[in-house]
Amino acid sequence: MEKTFHIKSLEELESFAGRLANCLKGNELILLSGDLASGKTTFTRFLVSAISKQAGEEVNSPTFTVVNQYETENYPIFHVDLYRVNRFDLSDFLGEGLVIVEWPDESLFRLKDFPVIKISFQVAGDNERILKVSTDEKSGITDCL
Numbered sequence: 833m834e835k836t837f838h839i840k841s842l843e844e845l846e847s848f849a850g851r852l853a854n855c856l857k858g859n860e861l862i863l864l865s866g867d868l869a870s871g872k873t874t875f876t877r878f879l880v881s882a883i884s885k886q887a888g889e890e891v892n893s894p895t896f897t898v899v900n901q902y903e904t905e906n907y908p909i910f911h912v913d914l915y916r917v918n919r920f921d922l923s924d925f926l927g928e929g930l931v932i933v934e935w936p937d938e939s940l941f942r943l944k945d946f947p948v949i950k951i952s953f954q955v956a957g958d959n960e961r962i963l964k965v966s967t968d969e970k971s972g973i974t975d976c977l
């Protein structure tokens with residue numbers, strides 16, 4: 833299932849992230865792809881904020897650390913940035929909380945044991961983005977959104 837969302841401002845991205853947060857159980861793998869500065873980290877900040885306002889304030893780009901972990905009232909969130917990282921083992925994190933990956937590598941798209949949500953970001957203007965959200969059958973996210 834794939835759904836396309838035309839986001840026209842940061843505010844619209846924030847409300848989209850809030851809607852997605854309400855659909856999550858906390859065991860999903862969210863793969864964020866798209867060009868540099870297309871909005872992956874900004875989206876992650878809105879999504880984490882919607883789950884836990886305090887945790888949202890900690891979100892920054894984990895480019896040098898590869899993984900940031902945020903604690904929330906409900907479940908931990910692992911924020912991974914694989915830009916220029918060739919190989920990284922996510923198995924310690926998968927199933928332990930919500931896992932959000934910027935610049936996922938090909939192998940992650942083939943994971944079958946976890947609900948995977950793929951979101952691609954396309955720049956459509958200064959503040960406009962086209963988001964394509966696709967899922968396998970294991971997460972009813974596209975129905976929920």
Ligand SMILES: Nc1ncnc2c1ncn2[C@@H]1O[C@H](COP(=O)(O)OP(=O)(O)OP(=O)(O)O)[C@@H](O)[C@H]1O
Pocket residue numbers: 839840841842845866867868869870871872873874875893934958959960961
């Ligand atoms: N509607 C929007 N959605 C997302 N970002 C937006 C939007 N409008 C403006 N922006 C701006 O675009 C920039 C997106 O940068 P961000 O770091 O989130 O991108 P990224 O995809 O994580 O980049 P990188 O690949 O370097 O990690 C931010 O400065 C943000 O404020």
Ligand SMILES: [Mg+2]
Pocket residue numbers: 872873874893934
């Ligand atoms: Mg980023």
